[in-house]
Amino acid sequence: MFRLDPEDISFPDPELYDPDGGLMAIGGDLKPERLLFAYQLGLFPWYNEGEEILWWCPDPRFVLLPNEIKISKSMKKILRDDVFQFTENQCFEDVMRNCKMAERKDQDGTWINEELIESFLKLHQFGKAKSFEVWQNGELVGGFYGIQVGNVFCGESMFAKVSNASKAGFIHFTTKYQNEWELIDCQIHSEHLESLGAKMIPKIDYLKILKQQIS
Incomplete structure (x- = not known):
């Protein structure tokens, strides 16, 4: 297992190192420079608050191709009826903090701590991380955030305070950027995103697409 040096922003090469389960490294820090470098390499942090930082690059990778998004009849009606309103980058910190508080199936804690939020x-502020907000009657009821690497959007987390809010937001923005985003990285499997068309692909295929975006 690779233990990272807090003074050296480096990671093992995910194309050459393929540990069982996808845990690539332990330790390091959550400085913006390291986070951005990690996402450009195909890694992401995921661990429980209070534990050492764990860095992952799972194989296979759970992704969504924007042109393959599935929209149910009921969701089409919700979007057509303007049940929700949508904005971008209007309250990034609020979205992150709501994601931090969101209850998740089979998960006791959260990796979204104050250092990560900062x-x-x-x-x-550098234009690398983005938030997408969902509103209803002037109240923030859903949203998600992540990092964009070229035309790949690396989704980090989402939340919903009312039924269908996060799903509507995800569909709205995936459709809006269908011709700009080549791929949405969903990281690990969820039934919620699978119902919208996300699927598993080999890690090497994901890394190949990602490398094209930063070359």
Whole structure:
């Protein structure tokens, strides 16, 4: 297992190192520079608050191709009836903090701590991290955030305070950027995103697409 040096922003090459389960490295820090470098390599942090930082690059990778998104009849009606309103980058920190508080199936804690929020806020100021908000009657009821690497959007987390809010937001923005985003990285499997068309692909295929975006 690779243990990262906090003074050296480096990671093992995910094309050459393929550990069982996808855990690539332990330790390091959550500085904006390291976070951005990790996402450009295909890694992401995921661990419980209070534990050492764990860096992952799972094989296979759970992704969504924007032109393959599935929209049910009921969701088409919700979008057509303007049940929700949508904005971008209007309240990045609020979206992150709502994601931090969201309850998740089979998950007791959260990896979204204050250090991560601070670093993502800096990446947002640099134009690297983005938030997508869902509103209803003037209240923030859903949203998601992540990092964009070229035409790949690396989704980090989403939340919903009312039924269908996060799903509507995800569909709205995936459709809006269908011709710009080549791929949405969903990281690990969820039934929620699978119902929208996300699927598993080999890690090497994901890394190949990602490398094309930064070359």
